[in-house]
Amino acid sequence: MHLTCLSLPAPDCLRRAIIPARDDLPALPPGQAAHWCAGVPVTCGEDNAARVGPWTGRTPLPHPALRARCHGAWQGRALRDLPAHEVAAWITDPAFAPPGGESLRDVLARVTEWLAHCPTDHKGLALVADALVIRALVLATLGAGAGAFAALDIAPCTRTVLTFHNRWRVREAGTAAAF
Structure with missing residues (x-):
């Protein structure tokens, strides 16, 4: 079984040192990643499902464990405005x-749990x-x-397998991915 992981483009706000808000999702041109997902099921976080489908040309199977890190009260705030x-x-x-958010340990725990239960009876899966x-x-x-x-x-915009x-x-x- 091959799990081909495609990392999303970074939201534009990161270039300005602003923590992404829940609605600060990267632009995903339709069909751009379709060749990576041909012939295999696609999964993603629930936060990106509506945009991942057109980007990959496949209907994704969203899972809450694959969502982006929750930054709680820090979402949408500039780093310079937060306590140093x-x-x-x-x-x-x-x-x-962050207040109301997740630690790296939290993210690792939910992703580890997902991987432990990931179906391995497919030839491949795109994430x-x-x-x-x-x-x-x-x-x-x-x-x-988590350390x-x-x-x-x-x-x-890279590929991990x-x-x-x-x-x-x-x-x-x-690995650099052409999408």
């Missing part, structure tokens, strides 16, 4: 969660998600803790 000590903790402490969710999938595959988030980069043969393996991570 909290931003420092957000960057360095995987257990830190479209935020790069942080795909980082969590790689860490779950490797059995790494390892800082040691792994998965850029937007996990394979399953009795257990999950990382075949490739963060």
Whole structure:
């Protein structure tokens, strides 16, 4: 089984150091990722399902565990407007969660649970998600803790492939994808 993970483009607000709000989703031109998803089911987070379908040319099977990280009260706010000590903790402490939001540990736990129950009886599955969710999938595959988030980069608009043969393996991570 091949799980081909496509990381979504980053929302434009990140270039301005603004934490994305729930509705700050990246633009996804119709059909742009269709060749990566031909002949396999597509899954994604519930937050992106309406846009992932036209982008991939397939009707996605959304799952709540694959949604982007919830930043709670920080959504839509500029980093410079947040308390510096909290931003420092957000960057360095995987257990830190913004008020009403999720920590990296929370994200890793929900993604690890999803991967443990991912059906492996398909030939393949395409997963479209935020790069942080795909980082969590790689860490779950490797059995790494949330502290390892800082040691792994998965850029937007890249492909990561996990394979399953009795257990999950990382075949490739963060490869440039033409979409």
